[in-house]
Amino acid sequence: MAGWLVLLLGVVAWWAWEKSHRKTRPMPAGLQEHIDLPHEQEFELYHNALSLCSMKTRVCMAELQVPYESHHIDLIETGAYENIGRRFLKVNPGGTVPVLVHKGHPVYESHEQIRYAAQHALPGSPELIPADPELRAEMERWIDRSSLAGNPLEHGEVSIGNAIPGLTMPLFAAMIEQIPIWKILEGVLFHFDPKRPFVFMAFKFRKLHRLPGLTPVMKILSRSRRHAADHLDALEAQLGASGGPWILGEAFTLADVSWLVIFERLVQADWLHVYLGEGRRPLCAAYWEALKQRPSYAEAILGFPHETIAYGTRRIREAKTLSPELREALEGGVA
Ligand SMILES: N[C@@H](CCC(=O)N[C@@H](CS)C(=O)NCC(=O)O)C(=O)O
Known part of the structure; x- marks a missing residue:
């Protein structure tokens, strides 16, 4: 004793x-x-x-x-x-x-x-901020509309960046299968936001196929899906108005930097076909194709592969193929 x-x-x-x-x-x-x-x-x-x-x-x-x-x-x-x-x-x-x-x-x-x-880039670096004040203000609006600011599970109506964590939940649930419980426990003991490690614990115990049973998670997910759809509609309209290929037209700017990663996450978490499949939002689809051709995509995204991310994406795709119920729970409704 x-x-x-x-x-x-x-x-x-x-x-x-x-x-x-x-x-x-x-x-x-x-x-x-x-x-x-x-x-x-x-x-x-x-x-x-x-x-x-x-x-x-x-x-x-x-x-x-x-x-x-x-x-x-x-x-x-x-x-x-x-x-x-x-x-x-x-x-x-x-x-x-x-x-x-x-x-x-x-x-x-x-x-x-x-x-x-x-x-503060080196002299001779490409210019990613337009000199024209109006274009610059427009760029700022599109940066803000894709930034992740404040509580990551709120304000998805303001920015698609804040809708992304909700949309990433299935990917988190899949990736966490690879992580031992005792490592998540470290978060329970020391994380600045104790709710987050508990959510990962819940994912770990429920596993991906039982995610639809987690009602609060599904509420966040469906809200995030709706918000993402609204932001992508706005982007579709902007690409039409600017004439593309980039958000502001001819000039590639920080706004495009900020949106490139949104599309990459839609791929990683297996949402891209929901938003861009079957001819939906054709200008966004062409935009994403153009973004992937940038050398920065190869260097900064493909250049940092991670086994657990690849596992997570594969796992979500397989699980949805094996279970039409899971696909319906995650993908049914708004696109
Ligand atoms: N608004 C911040 C967000 C930073 C942020 O939340 N980063 C996440 C990854 S995207 C993180 O480090 N999370 C650590 C954790 O939750 O344990 C930014 O834009 O840099």
């Missing part, structure tokens, strides 16, 4: 010590000149293969042809909670990726990172 008590006290003491050394707090967006981080290159990027926002900053750096030191940080979906480890929290006490570091100073929030990188 005394032995158990000592063990229990030891565990609690360890947890309390760890917790006090893994303090997180929301960080302000943009460049933090007062923070100095160790660095070797002018630009360094802390990012994750799956993360939508990380993909965006990688695509931006590739478009600008700016080299950077790459630090891959695992999230639980790709294998471990490295983002809430003591080392990474020194880089971002907010515990999220991506973080762009310029001359040792971090820039937080991917939509700020792409703006910052485009303004």
